[in-house]
Amino acid sequence: MHDQAIKRLTLETDLRNAIDHQEFMVYYQPIMDILNGDRLIGFEALVRWQHPTRGMVSPMDFVVIAEETGLVVALDSWVLHEACQQLVKWKTKFASSHKLKMSINLSAQDIRNPNLLKDIDRILAKTDLDGKSITLEITESMLIADINQTIDLLSQIKSRNIQASIDDFGTGYSSLNYIHRLPADYLKIDLSFVNQMQEASRNYQIVRTIIALGNQIGLAVVAEGIETSGQLQILRDLGCRFGQGYLFSKPLSVQECN
Numbered sequence: 001m002h003d004q005a006i007k008r009l010t011l012e013t014d015l016r017n018a019i020d021h022q023e024f025m026v027y028y029q030p031i032m033d034i035l036n037g038d039r040l041i042g043f044e045a046l047v048r049w050q051h052p053t054r055g056m057v058s059p060m061d062f063v064v065i066a067e068e069t070g071l072v073v074a075l076d077s078w079v080l081h082e083a084c085q086q087l088v089k090w091k092t093k094f095a096s097s098h099k100l101k102m103s104i105n106l107s108a109q110d111i112r113n114p115n116l117l118k119d120i121d122r123i124l125a126k127t128d129l130d131g132k133s134i135t136l137e138i139t140e141s142m143l144i145a146d147i148n149q150t151i152d153l154l155s156q157i158k159s160r161n162i163q164a165s166i167d168d169f170g171t172g173y174s175s176l177n178y179i180h181r182l183p184a185d186y187l188k189i190d191l192s193f194v195n196q197m198q199e200a201s202r203n204y205q206i207v208r209t210i211i212a213l214g215n216q217i218g219l220a221v222v223a224e225g226i227e228t229s230g231q232l233q234i235l236r237d238l239g240c241r242f243g244q245g246y247l248f249s250k251p252l253s254v255q256e257c258n
């Protein structure tokens with residue numbers, strides 16, 4: 001326990017310095033339209049921490065600490081700026097990429113941050129990017145904390161033509177009563193369902209139900225964590241429009257994307 005406490009404290013201290021020391025990087029994972037010839041429609045921005053002595057640290061290991069310490073607000077603002085800037089570079093460099101979109105993850109802290117919208121407006125203005133080029137991902141579990149506040153925030157996001165995606169869908173406790181009231185655009189099926197999706201299995205039924213729900217209430221469905229062509233085929237047969245996963249590509253550094 002003592003060792004763990006020390007490890008956590010060191011990580012926390014290191015995290016505080018990491019933005020200033022430019023230790024974060026953004027990786028980009030392609031998102032595909034899987035019903036129309038596997039066309040690239042955009043990327044999800046995923047943060048990476050290149051720690052000076054530990055090497056690459058997974059967001060699974062530090063985003064929670066960033067959330068608990070409040071550092072996640074500065075981190076996500078940095079990721080948003082970086083990802084918007086990168087998208088503009090790609091749009092300028094490749095004529096075929098003018099329609100590409102960028103998805104960026106928000107945390108519960110961001111949603112409660114009274115300066116979030118101002119920050120987004122500032123970053124879009126600074127990078128000269130249209131709101132319609134970005135999608136903000138919020139996890140299903142964040143929605144429930146204060147549903148009216150979330151609906152209000154999503155409406156303000158929508159008025160900027162920014163799209164919203166409900167991430168990790170299926171792992172939270174959404175009430176069907178409010179899901180259809182949310183001004184969101186996409187449902188992202190959590191990869192834990194997609195991973196183990198043999199036909200007629202419980203996960204298959206869950207995925208089928210989420211896709212049917214999305215289609216019914218007008219939210220486009222994105223499946224994450226597609227690793228095999230068998231999974232891709234099942235998702236296509238069920239009418240899932242978008243997908244991302246190692247089958248197409250792992251998250252890539254800018255150099256690897258170019």
Ligand code: C2E
Nearest residue numbers: 046047059060063079105106107225226227244245246251
């Ligand atoms: P997420 O937003 O649900 O992102 C999907 C995760 O699944 C990513 O993990 C991605 O690398 C991984 N993934 C994609 N395709 C596959 C696949 O085919 N198989 C498997 N096994 N995994 C796949 P990653 O990059 O480690 O990120 C983990 C989580 O950390 C994210 O889950 C998100 O909740 C959080 N996160 C990442 N970047 C940010 C960020 O900039 N801000 C915030 N607030 N959270 C972030």
Ligand code: MG
Nearest residue numbers: 044105137167
């Ligand atoms: Mg996400």
Ligand code: MG
Nearest residue numbers: 167168190224
């Ligand atoms: Mg997810």
